[in-house]
Amino acid sequence: MVVVTSIYDKFQTVIPSEIRKEFNLDKSYKIEWKINDDGKVELEFFKELSLDDMVGKYTANEAINSVDLKHDFKNKS
Numbered sequence: 001m002v003v004v005t006s007i008y009d010k011f012q013t014v015i016p017s018e019i020r021k022e023f024n025l026d027k028s029y030k031i032e033w034k035i036n037d038d039g040k041v042e043l044e045f046f047k048e049l050s051l052d053d054m055v056g057k058y059t060a061n062e063a064i065n066s067v068d069l070k071h072d073f074k075n076k077s
Contacts (some may be wrong), residue, residue, distance in 0.1 A: 003016040023045055032044040
């Protein structure tokens with residue numbers, strides 16, 4: 001599939017409906033732009049996960065002390 005779009009003011013463009021439908025995209029997705037080794041642009045669509053999305057889906061290999069983690073996080077800000 002080849003679809004052409006224009007670049008508008010402020011270098012904005014539109015994701016064509018064919019692409020949005022093919023990849024089930026909605027406004028919650030982000031686009032990662034890469035230049036590969038051949039100098040071609042590659043796009044990857046990904047959903048930015050919220051903390052609620054991640055809870056219960058991931059596990060740690062070792063115990064985590066949440067009090068220390070919170071303290072470390074606050075001190076780095």
